[in-house]
Amino acid sequence: MSNQINRNISRRGFIKLALVASVSATGAANALSGCAPKPTPAPAVVATVEGAKKALSVDGKLTMKLRAAFMPQGNEILKALVQDWGAKNNLPVEVDIVSMNDLQTIAATAAETGAGPDIIEINQGSAHLFAEKLADVSDVCDDLGARYGGWYTAAQEACKVDGKWLSVPRFFAPHAISYRTDLFEKIGVTKPPQTWEELYEVGKALQEAGLAPIAFPLGHAVGDGNDFCYSVLWSHGASDVAADGKTVTIDSPETRAALEYIKKLASVMPPDVLSYDDASNNRAFLAGSISATNNASTIWGASRNQGTKVKIGEEEKNLHELTDHFVYPAGPAGQVTYAEFMSSAVFSYSKNIEAAKALLTYLNEREQITPWANPNLGFVFPPLKGLKDDILMPWNTTPKLAPFKEYAETSHLPGYPSNNFRGGTDAYAKWVIVDMFASVGGGSATIDEAITTAAALLADSYKA
Amino acid sequence: MRTIPLQSWSNQLEKRMEVMSPRESFSPTIQQRLSAWFNQEKILGPALVAPAVLILLLLIAYPFCVAIWLSLTDKVIARSDTGNFIWFANFAKLFKDSIFQRTAINTFNFALVSVFFKLVLGLLMALVLDEVKLFKNFFRGILLLPWIVPTSLSALGWLWMFDSQFSVINHLLLDWGLIQEKIIWLGVPATAMLSVQIVNIWRGIPFFGISLLAGLQAIPQELYEAAEIDGANAWSKFWKVTFPLLMPVTAVVTLFSIVQTFADFQIVYVLTRGGPLNSTHLFATLTHQTAILAGRLGEGAAVSLFIFPVLVIAVILQLRYLQKQD
Numbered sequence: 001m002s003n004q005i006n007r008n009i010s011r012r013g014f015i016k017l018a019l020v021a022s023v024s025a026t027g028a029a030n031a032l033s034g035c036a037p038k039p040t041p042a043p044a045v046v047a048t049v050e051g052a053k054k055a056l057s058v059d060g061k062l063t064m065k066l067r068a069a070f071m072p073q074g075n076e077i078l079k080a081l082v083q084d085w086g087a088k089n090n091l092p093v094e095v096d097i098v099s100m101n102d103l104q105t106i107a108a109t110a111a112e113t114g115a116g117p118d119i120i121e122i123n124q125g126s127a128h129l130f131a132e133k134l135a136d137v138s139d140v141c142d143d144l145g146a147r148y149g150g151w152y153t154a155a156q157e158a159c160k161v162d163g164k165w166l167s168v169p170r171f172f173a174p175h176a177i178s179y180r181t182d183l184f185e186k187i188g189v190t191k192p193p194q195t196w197e198e199l200y201e202v203g204k205a206l207q208e209a210g211l212a213p214i215a216f217p218l219g220h221a222v223g224d225g226n227d228f229c230y231s232v233l234w235s236h237g238a239s240d241v242a243a244d245g246k247t248v249t250i251d252s253p254e255t256r257a258a259l260e261y262i263k264k265l266a267s268v269m270p271p272d273v274l275s276y277d278d279a280s281n282n283r284a285f286l287a288g289s290i291s292a293t294n295n296a297s298t299i300w301g302a303s304r305n306q307g308t309k310v311k312i313g314e315e316e317k318n319l320h321e322l323t324d325h326f327v328y329p330a331g332p333a334g335q336v337t338y339a340e341f342m343s344s345a346v347f348s349y350s351k352n353i354e355a356a357k358a359l360l361t362y363l364n365e366r367e368q369i370t371p372w373a374n375p376n377l378g379f380v381f382p383p384l385k386g387l388k389d390d391i392l393m394p395w396n397t398t399p400k401l402a403p404f405k406e407y408a409e410t411s412h413l414p415g416y417p418s419n420n421f422r423g424g425t426d427a428y429a430k431w432v433i434v435d436m437f438a439s440v441g442g443g444s445a446t447i448d449e450a451i452t453t454a455a456a457l458l459a460d461s462y463k464a
Numbered sequence: 465m466r467t468i469p470l471q472s473w474s475n476q477l478e479k480r481m482e483v484m485s486p487r488e489s490f491s492p493t494i495q496q497r498l499s500a501w502f503n504q505e506k507i508l509g510p511a512l513v514a515p516a517v518l519i520l521l522l523l524i525a526y527p528f529c530v531a532i533w534l535s536l537t538d539k540v541i542a543r544s545d546t547g548n549f550i551w552f553a554n555f556a557k558l559f560k561d562s563i564f565q566r567t568a569i570n571t572f573n574f575a576l577v578s579v580f581f582k583l584v585l586g587l588l589m590a591l592v593l594d595e596v597k598l599f600k601n602f603f604r605g606i607l608l609l610p611w612i613v614p615t616s617l618s619a620l621g622w623l624w625m626f627d628s629q630f631s632v633i634n635h636l637l638l639d640w641g642l643i644q645e646k647i648i649w650l651g652v653p654a655t656a657m658l659s660v661q662i663v664n665i666w667r668g669i670p671f672f673g674i675s676l677l678a679g680l681q682a683i684p685q686e687l688y689e690a691a692e693i694d695g696a697n698a699w700s701k702f703w704k705v706t707f708p709l710l711m712p713v714t715a716v717v718t719l720f721s722i723v724q725t726f727a728d729f730q731i732v733y734v735l736t737r738g739g740p741l742n743s744t745h746l747f748a749t750l751t752h753q754t755a756i757l758a759g760r761l762g763e764g765a766a767v768s769l770f771i772f773p774v775l776v777i778a779v780i781l782q783l784r785y786l787q788k789q790d
Contacts, residue, residue, distance in 0.1 A: 108756045111542040129759045133542040219651065220739035272628030274740045275651025284629050429757035430563065435741050444653065444741060453562055460561075 056358055059351040061092035064119035064359075065106060067342055068097045070298050070379040077372050078363075085362050091355060100222070110347060118350040119360065121342050125413050125425035127159050127167035134166040135346040135353045140361050141165035148366065149386025154339035157413045157421055167343035168360045169383035171373075174407035175227050175340060176325040178285060178299045179292035182312065183211050192326030196232065196261055199292075199329050203268035206291055214292040215269050215284060217276035218262075218438040220431055223340050224278050228294045229437045230338035230414060233258050235331030240427060240458050245420030248458045250436075251451050257332065259440045259447045266441035274442045286319065296340070297378030297394075297401055299323065325403040328410075339411035341383075366390060378404045423462035432457045534765035541759035554766035564767065567738075567745040571771075573657065574746055575725040578664040582721055583714070585665065586672020591706075593673065594680050604674070611670035619734035622663045626650050626735065650736050653743030660744050663731050668724075672717055679713030680706065712789050719782040726771050747771050 064082070069075055075097050086093035096117075098106070103121060110116025111130040127134060141159070145151050155169035177199075179192065187205040203214040217225045233239070238254035241247065266273070270290070272280075281293040286303055288310040293299075302308070304320035311317075328337045344363075346356040362368060369382050370392045378394045378401040387393070388405055395401040414433070415424020427433065436454040439445035445453070492500070502508050535554055540546040558564040589607060596603050610618065625632050626649035637643045649659045683706065691701050729748035732738060738745035738753065745753075747770055755764020 105756055108541050108759065112761070130542040132544055218740075220737040270628075272646075272648040272651045275628050275648055275656070275736075277737070280628065283627070287629055289629055426758045426760075429753060429759075431739070431742075435739075438739075439741050442652070442740065456562060460557075 056089055056091060056355045058091045058355050061094050062086070062119070062352045062355050062359065063094045063096075063117040064344075064356075065096045065098055065103060065117045065121065066344075067100055067103055067121045067123075069376050070296070070301065071376050074372060074376040074380070077375060081363060081368050081372065082359065085359055089355075089358075093359070107345075114347075114349040116347065118352045118356045119344055119346050121170060121344050122167060123342055124340075124428060125158055125415060125421035127343060127345055128161055128415075128422040129425055130345065131161045131166055131422075133348055135348045135350065135356075136164050136166065137168050137346060137357055137360065138165040140168055140357045144168075144361060144364050144384060147386075148384035150384070152383050152385060152408045152411075154341060154408060154411045154413055155343070155383035157416065158339070158341050159343050167345040168364065170342045170344045170364070171380040172383060172408050172411070173223065173296045173340040173342070173379055174381045174404040175224075175231075175294055175296055175337065176327055176403040176407065177292055177329075178295050178297075178323055178325055179214075180212065180285075180322055181324050182322045183291040186211060192324075193329055196235065196265075196329045196331050200261070200265050200268065202292070203265065207268045212289055212291040213268060213270050215273050215276070215281060215290040216265070216294055217278075217281055218266075218273045218434065218441045219276040219280070220434065221276050221278045221280070223296070224281060224294060225276065225431075225434045226414075226428060227338045227340055229434045230412075231294075231328050231336065232261065232331065232437070233433060234336035234338070234412065234416065235328070235333055236261065237331070237333030239417055240433060240454070241415065241418045241420060241423065241462050243418050245415075245418035245423065246462055248455055248462060250455050250458055254333070255451060256447055259437065259450060261331075262437050262441045263447075266443075269441075271442075274438055285323075288319070294328070297325070297404055300325065300400060301377040301379070324400055327403045327406055335410045337407060337411040339408070339413055341413065377401065381408055383408065420462055427458055427461040430457060430461065432461065531765045531769060534762050535769050537762045539760075539762040539765075541755075541761055546762070550762075554763050557763070558766055558770075563742050563745065563750065566742050567747060567750045567767070568770065570657065570742075570744060571726060571746045574661060574664070574728070574744075575722060578661050578668065578725050579718060579721050581661075581665045582668040582672050582725075583718060586669045586717075587676055587710075587714075589669055589673030590676035590680055591702075593677050604677075608670045608674060610667045611674075615667060615730040616734055618667065619663060619731050622659075622666075622731075623650075623735055626659050651740055653740060656736055656740055656744050660732050660735055663735065664725060664728060667731070668721060671721065675717045676710060676713060679710045683709045712786060715782050715785050719778060722778050723775055726774060 066078065069078070079095055079097065082093055082095045085091075100123065104123065104126070106116060107120050107122050107126060107130065110120065111133040114133070122130070141151070142165070151169055152172075154172070159165050159167040159169050177192070183206065184190070184192075184202065187202070187209050189202055189205070193199040193202050199214070206213055216228045218229070219225055233255065236254050236258035238250070238252055238258050240250045242249045281290065281295060282299050282302065284290045285293055285295075285299045286308050300320055300323045303318070303323060308319040309316040310319045310322065312322075328335060344360050346353055346360070350356060364382070364384065366387060369384075369387055370390050373380050373382060374392050374394055374397075376394070377398075381404065382388065388408075389396065391397075393405075395403075395405040413421055413424060414428040415421035418424075432454050436450045439450045439453070440447055502511065536549055536551060538546050538548050538550050538553070593600075593604060593607070624630065628646065628648050628651060631646070631649060633649070634643070634646045638646070647655060650656050687705050687709075688701060691705055696704065727748055728746060729752070732744050732746050732749045733752070736744045738749045747767055751764045751768040754767055755761050758764075
């Protein structure tokens with residue numbers, strides 16, 4: 001049959017057949033969509049939500065995109081919670097869990113085009129970038145804040161724009177220093193270092209003893225690199241901007257002190273910290289080749305879950321048993337840390353703002369936060385002060401995670417100590433602070449050069 | 465318009481084919497008239513090209529014009545007080561921006577070095593493949609792999625190979641005694657650039673190799689025979705016969721490669737994100753950082769348009785050359 005056709009239809013005939021077929025197919029499709037009844041929108045469902053007591057309805061379905069957390073079971077629980085809420089309220093909800101990098105692009109596109117999910121999880125100070133396109137969620141935040149002991153400062157910095165809450169704080173990915181207790185003991189350190197200076201001394205002693213070095217990321221590591229560099233900067237009393245949000249203050253004796261410190265610290269770290277991304281320090285620690293690094297609780301969590309072994313002499317030991325954490329050391333200005341932070345924003349183009357707000361209220365209540373935070377082993381930390389003492393929070397059930405409990409108290413967002421978190425987010429996106437530290441730590445610039453370069457970039461970031 | 469299911473259309477056409485045989489006469493139906501109308505060259509030609517033109521207009525020309533417009537404004541994502549026309553302020557600002565200056569140098573370095581090596585090694589690959597007679601298809605297939613595997617995936621593989629701790633490359637070099645200590649591939653500006661270039665070259669060689677191989681095989685064998693009769697050795701056969709005749713293909717392939725390499729994004733994004741110290745930022749990755757992460761659409765568009773003049777010049781030069789050949 002097909003041979004028959006081939007013989008009968010010339011090349012041109014065949015092209016024509018294809019063309020006609022495609023035209024008619026499109027025509028048919030158009031005609032179909034024209035006459036066939038449009039898929040009926042889901043009937044507006046009326047339901048009551050505990051607490052809110054509002055009639056909720058959803059146009060189409062409520063869509064949300066969330067950041068994938070560290071533990072897969074944490075993501076599953078989160079999805080189940082959302083679906084549960086949808087079922088309870090008889091509302092269709094679609095939840096997607098995506099990687100951090102994708103979220104950022106989706107959010108920017110949605111904000112600019114006015115099309116996309118109803119709810120999206122955004123990082124750091126993104127609410128300041130998208131402010132105009134986000135719905136006011138002050139009622140949700142005021143309600144939750146009143147019920148659970150108020151919000152941490154960093155949560156307010158990230159989500160409050162001109163006195164209005166434009167995003168609902170979701171979680172900190174709290175940081176601490178993961179370290180090898182056995183190696184620290186070998187050089188006689190039984191109490192974790194309290195200050196950056198003491199940390200350097202430990203690093204030096206480890207180096208002299210020929211043990212695995214300490215290693216803090218100076219590469220473009222979105223979480224770990226920023227967390228480390230901003231924390232060192234701020235705890236030395238330095239800042240990139242003044243309280244007015246405009247004056248660049250990076251050229252200061254305090255910054256110089258912080259950079260001197262990095263120079264010193266770099267001499268006891270492996271040179272590859274300049275290439276560290278967010279996963280490098282985890283890998284190096286899990287392989288036993290470094291003895292301390294800053295990270296979320298994921299190194300310990302992974303080594304426990306995977307049963308990672310490390311060779312001590314002839315013996316193989318469980319790495320997680322030799323791993324513990326201590327809080328970020330303090331600098332001359334005390335302990336000031338960088339907040340690794342996520343919040344959930346509702347786009348103002350959404351037709352489901354009320355339903356979205358009800359869902360976000362639900363997800364941030366104690367009954368939902370705890371079962372989600374628990375299996376995440378410290379990777380998620382609620383930004384409501386009253387929830388950290390919940391008995392089932394991982395840092396309350398697992399002594400090794402205790403250092404993560406205080407992180408949120410001292411942490412801030414780029415832009416601190418001003419209110420210009422838009423400018424701070426801009427500088428953060430350009431890696432200005434990390435690169436300043438890296439250029440001094442790696443020896444490719446003098447302290448003066450590094451400060452000059454950073455100052456020019458910061459002036460541009462904080463200008464707008 | 466009355467629509468008829470696909471099946472019935474083709475049936476009709478088949479019938480028409482039978483009907484149209486010269487022995488029989490027929491009175492034209494709508495379909496037949498329609499097809500006669502389509503039969504005209506001036507209708508069929510444009511009709512066939514139309515979808516492609518439409519796609520180009522929608523997906524290339526329109527975004528391109530928007531990018532030009534954006535680059536002349538101070539547009540910032542999600543801010544209605546922006547989008548004002550500011551002439552060339554974005555471009556003027558970029559010239560003074562230390563990250564941009566670095567990026568411009570990087571991009572030229574990255575593209576020119578990579579394309580040069582892709583060309584040389586690709587030519588070598590083509591010449592070798594041309595000689596391979598045994599398992600010819602197998603070798604051709606396997607050498608195409610770097611080109612076929614999605615870049616983001618192969619770049620992830622390279623990320624491991626360049627890992628400061630576990631680099632298999634370091635492992636081998638140390639084992640062979642070629643280096644005394646580990647090379648920090650992605651942590652030092654010079655080696656980081658070298659690393660992304662290596663990956664780009666590795667990925668691009670097959671494209672050159674296969675295209676040039678096609679060119680090689682199109683060279684008439686008689687020319688070589690004639691050269692041999694004149695006493696040419698392999699070297700002069702290459703320079704006097706192969707090379708000049710391969711030039712048109714080489715020009716086109718190089719043009720494509722320059723365009724693609726200048727606009728590369730994935731390799732750098734996966735391997736270094738532009739680090740360390742912005743030493744591997746390319747126009748494309750800086751555009752992403754500026755426009756998406758920092759939200760400065762206007763400035764980001766300006767960064768991306770810096771590729772444009774370079775590409776226009778490349779295209780003009782190449783097309784001129786090809787015209788001369790004709």
